[in-house]
Amino acid sequence: MTLLAVDGLRRSFGSLVAVDGVSFEIEAGEIVGMIGPNGAGKTTTFNCILSVIDSDAGTVSFDGADVTGGPPHALARRGLVRTFQQTRELETLTVADNMLLAAPEHPGERAWHAVGRTSTSAQREAAARERAMELLEVFDIAGMVEEYAGNLSGGQRKLLELARSLMLDPKLLLLDEPFAGVNPSLTNEIVGHIEALNDDGMTLLIIEHELETLTDLVDRLIVLADGQVLATGPPAAIMENEEVIDAYLGG
Amino acid sequence: MSDGASRFEEFPVDAVHVGLTLFVLAVLFLYSPLFVQPPGGTFTVLEVVVLFLLYAMILVGLNLQFGHAGLVNFGPVAFFAVGGYTAAMLTANEPFRAVGLGYPWPVGLLAAILVAAALGVLLGISTLRLRDDFLAIVTLAVAEIIHGLLETQSDITGGSLGLNNVPRPIAGTTTAGDGAVLVSTIIVFGALALLFYGVFRRLSASPYGRVLRAIRADEQVTETLGKRVFRYKLAVFVYGAAVAGLAGALLVFYNGAAAPGFFTINVTVIVWIGMLIGGAGSDRGVLGGLAIIMSFQLFTRFLNDQIPFVTQDQFASIRLVLIGLLLMVIVKYRPEGIWGDADELGVES
Numbered sequence: 100m101t102l103l104a105v106d107g108l109r110r111s112f113g114s115l116v117a118v119d120g121v122s123f124e125i126e127a128g129e130i131v132g133m134i135g136p137n138g139a140g141k142t143t144t145f146n147c148i149l150s151v152i153d154s155d156a157g158t159v160s161f162d163g164a165d166v167t168g169g170p171p172h173a174l175a176r177r178g179l180v181r182t183f184q185q186t187r188e189l190e191t192l193t194v195a196d197n198m199l200l201a202a203p204e205h206p207g208e209r210a211w212h213a214v215g216r217t218s219t220s221a222q223r224e225a226a227a228r229e230r231a232m233e234l235l236e237v238f239d240i241a242g243m244v245e246e247y248a249g250n251l252s253g254g255q256r257k258l259l260e261l262a263r264s265l266m267l268d269p270k271l272l273l274l275d276e277p278f279a280g281v282n283p284s285l286t287n288e289i290v291g292h293i294e295a296l297n298d299d300g301m302t303l304l305i306i307e308h309e310l311e312t313l314t315d316l317v318d319r320l321i322v323l324a325d326g327q328v329l330a331t332g333p334p335a336a337i338m339e340n341e342e343v344i345d346a347y348l349g350g
Numbered sequence: 351m352s353d354g355a356s357r358f359e360e361f362p363v364d365a366v367h368v369g370l371t372l373f374v375l376a377v378l379f380l381y382s383p384l385f386v387q388p389p390g391g392t393f394t395v396l397e398v399v400v401l402f403l404l405y406a407m408i409l410v411g412l413n414l415q416f417g418h419a420g421l422v423n424f425g426p427v428a429f430f431a432v433g434g435y436t437a438a439m440l441t442a443n444e445p446f447r448a449v450g451l452g453y454p455w456p457v458g459l460l461a462a463i464l465v466a467a468a469l470g471v472l473l474g475i476s477t478l479r480l481r482d483d484f485l486a487i488v489t490l491a492v493a494e495i496i497h498g499l500l501e502t503q504s505d506i507t508g509g510s511l512g513l514n515n516v517p518r519p520i521a522g523t524t525t526a527g528d529g530a531v532l533v534s535t536i537i538v539f540g541a542l543a544l545l546f547y548g549v550f551r552r553l554s555a556s557p558y559g560r561v562l563r564a565i566r567a568d569e570q571v572t573e574t575l576g577k578r579v580f581r582y583k584l585a586v587f588v589y590g591a592a593v594a595g596l597a598g599a600l601l602v603f604y605n606g607a608a609a610p611g612f613f614t615i616n617v618t619v620i621v622w623i624g625m626l627i628g629g630a631g632s633d634r635g636v637l638g639g640l641a642i643i644m645s646f647q648l649f650t651r652f653l654n655d656q657i658p659f660v661t662q663d664q665f666a667s668i669r670l671v672l673i674g675l676l677l678m679v680i681v682k683y684r685p686e687g688i689w690g691d692a693d694e695l696g697v698e699s
C-alpha cells in the first residue's frame with residue numbers, strides 16, 4: 100500500500116528553485132533514505148510535505164487522503180510526523196512537558212476541561228505520563244525527566260525529539276538528519292531504535308548525509324540534486340549510479 | 351502539576367472556590383444593612399486598592415497572553431477602555447453632551463464584556479497569523495487610537511470631560527457614605543479578582559497552559575505536534591480582552607462616570623511593569639509585582655505631600671524615572687523578575 104505519494108512538488112525562494120518538481124512514493128512498512136548534496140532541497144521537501152511552508156505546486160497524499168496544504172496540526176493527527184534538522188526541543192519546557200505536550204487528543208488541552216479540572220483530563224494525563232515514561236526509559240533519558248530541555252546535551256536532545264514524536268504514534272516518521280552531530284555509539288543506538296520501530300510496523304523516511312550508516316539501514320534511497328529527484332532504488336544500485344557519483348563528487 | 355515551580359505557585363486553597371464563596375458572601379453583605387466604616391485617613395489607600403484589584407483582573411489576562419503564550423499585547427488598556435465606555439454609554443442617564451441610553455447596569459456589564467471580546471476577536475484574527483511583532487504594534491496603535499477617539503468624539507463620548515450619571519450599583523446599596531462604599535467595592539472586586547485569578551490559574555496550570563508555553567517556545571514545533579496554534583492564541587487573546595472589558599465596566603460603575611483620564615497608556619505601563627517585576631508567567635508573582643509598583647506610586651504620592659518645594663509635575667517625572675530605573679535593574683540583574691522562573695522564560699540570570 101502506498102502510504103505517502105508526493106507528486107510534482109515545487110517551491111522557490113525568489114529566483115532559486117529549491118524544490119523543482121519532486122515526485123516519489125513511500126510504501127507502508129518501508130525505511131527510505133533521502134540523500135543529496137547540501138542545498139539539494141531535502142529539508143524544503145520535508146517542509147512542503149508537512150506544509151510548514153507553502154508549496155508553489157504539486158500534491159501530497161497521505162494514507163489515501165489528499166493532504167496538500169496542511170494544516171500541519173491535522174497532518175500530525177493523521178500520523179504524519181517529522182523531526183527537525185536542527186533539534187527543536189521546547190527548551191523552556193521540561194523533558195516531561197515536551198513529551199506530554201505531544202500526547203494526542205488530550206481533553207485537558209481544552210479550556211473547559213482545564214477550568215473544570217475534569218476527571219477525563221486527569222485520566223488522559225496519567226495515561227500520557229505512563230507512555231512518556233515508557234518511551235523515556237527506552238531512550239535512556241528517563242533520568243532527565245524533570246530537567247528543562249534546554250539543559251540537555253546534543254545527543255539527549257536528538258533522543259528526546261525522537262521520543263517526543265513517538266508520543267503521536269506516527270504511521271510515517273520523517274527524520275531530518277537524525278545522526279548529524281551525534282557520536283558513533285549514539286548513532287548505533289538510534290539506528291537500533293529506528294529498526295525496532297520499523298519492525299513494529301512504522302514507516303520511515305530519513306534524510307541523512309552519513310551514507311555508510313544510512314545504506315545499511317534503508318530499503319531504498321531517493322537521491323535529490325538541484326531540487327529534482329536524480330535517482331531512486333536500492334542502496335547498492337544507487338551507490339554505483341554514475342549520475343549520483345557525479346552529483347556528489349562533481350558538485 | 352509536577353514541576354517545582356507550579357507547586358510553589360499553588361495556593362493552599364483553591365482560588366476559584368474561595369473567590370466564588372467570597373463573591374456570594376460579598377453580595378449578601380451588600381444587601382444586608384451591615385456596613386464597614388473605614389478610618390478617615392485611609393481613603394487614599396483604599397482607592398488605590400480598588401484600582402489594584404481592577405488592574406489585577408487585566409493582569410491575569412495579560413499574563414496568560416504574554417507570560418504563558420508569549421503574545422505581546424501592548425494595548426490592554428484598549429479593552430479596558432472599550433469595556434468602560436460601552437458600559438457607561440449604555441447605562442448613563444442623560445449625561446452632559448454624550449450618548450447615554452439609560453439601560454440597567456447588568457446590560458452595560460454584559461455588553462462591556464461582549465464588545466471588548468469582539469474587539470479582541472477582530473484584532474486577533476487580523477494580526478495573530480502575522481509575525482509576532484505585528485501584534486505588539488497593532489495593539490499599541492489601537493490603544494492610542496481609541497484613546498484619541500474618546501477625547502475627540504465628544505458628541506458620543508463626552509470628550510475630555512467624559513460621561514457622568516452612570517449608575518453606581520454598589521454605592522446604591524448603602525447610605526453610610528463614601529467610606530462604606532469603598533469597603534464594599536473592595537470586597538466585591540476582591541472576590542471577582544480572586545475568582546479570575548483562579549480561573550486563569552487553572553488554565554495555566556493544566557495541559558492547556560502547557561500548550562501555551564509550547565507556543566511561546568516554538569510555534570512551528572507546537573503546530574507539527576498536532577496543536578491548533580492559531581486557535582489557542584486567539585482564545586487567550588479574547589479571554590484577556592473580555593476580562594479587561596469587564597474590569598473597565600466595574601471601574602465606571604464604581605466611579606459613576608467615565609473619562610479618558612481613567613484609560614490612558616499609564617494603565618498599560620503599570621500592568622506591564624508589574625508583570626515584568628513580578629516575573630512573567632508566574633501567576634502569583636505578577637500580582638506581587640503589581641502590588642509593588644502600585645505601593646511605590648502610593649508611597650511617592652505621600653512623599654510628594656511632604657516635600658512642598660517639588661511641584662507635582664516634577665514629581666511625576668521623577669517617579670517615572672525611578673520606575674524606569676527599577677525596570678532596568680530588574681531586566682539586567684534578574685530578567686525573570688522576582689518570582690519568575692529563569693529556565694521557563696529562557697533567560698540567563
Ligand SMILES: Nc1ncnc2c1ncn2[C@@H]1O[C@H](COP(=O)(O)OP(=O)(O)OP(=O)(O)O)[C@@H](O)[C@H]1O
Pocket residue numbers: 112115117135136137138139140141142143144184
Ligand atoms: N527559507 C528560505 N529562504 C530562502 N532560501 C531558502 C530557504 N530555505 C531553503 N532555502 C534554500 O533552498 C535550497 C535548498 O535548501 P534545503 O534546506 O532544502 O537543502 P537541504 O537539501 O536540506 O540541504 P542540507 O543538506 O544542507 O540540509 C538552499 O539553496 C537554501 O539556501
Ligand SMILES: [Mg+2]
Pocket residue numbers: 141142143184
Ligand atoms: Mg536540510
